[in-house]
Amino acid sequence: MYTLDELKYIVSQCKMCELYKGRTKTVFGEGNEHARIMFIGEGPGYYEDKMGRSFVGKAGQLLGKMLESIELKREDIYIGNIVKCRPPNNRNPLEEECAVCIEYLRWQVKLIDPDIIICLGAVAARNIISTDFRITKERGNWVKKGKFYIMATYHPAALLRDERKKRDAWEDLKNLRAKYEEIIDIEKRGLGID
């Protein structure tokens, strides 16, 4: 089994799909390597590609505020993406690009071993929850897959485009906070801590 650093290096050399041709930097993902909550976006945008860091543009700033609203910091969570290289003109990643890149994400999830996975937007949800996932209808619902509690919510970029979605996103965030506390409580009880 590779370490996260080794995996990051492997990703930085990847040429498994055509996206490598247009990248400035691969965006592996970042955050707390022991996080209980892992957020998964779609793929790097302009600033992420330049900096090699996930969610550093406008959508990333909003994500930071969303986290703050439920008393979490970026240092508490891990943020990754379905694809590690920026698609040209920020188009959605193609199915075949997602299919190869998601293998890296699987390794990442194994290594980080979160309890909760939050899919940001339809691309993440379709690759992680189900291929026909409808974000407007199915967001906010928990799906249990193996040991993971998985939920999808709107991508912060969608919230920037349409403010009306923020009310639903806030419900999803509260829902996340509640699940997080539930998991921490279960663990404390398991350890015999009141």
Ligand code: URA
């Ligand atoms: N949008 C994403 O889906 N991921 C990022 O890292 C940045 C913007």
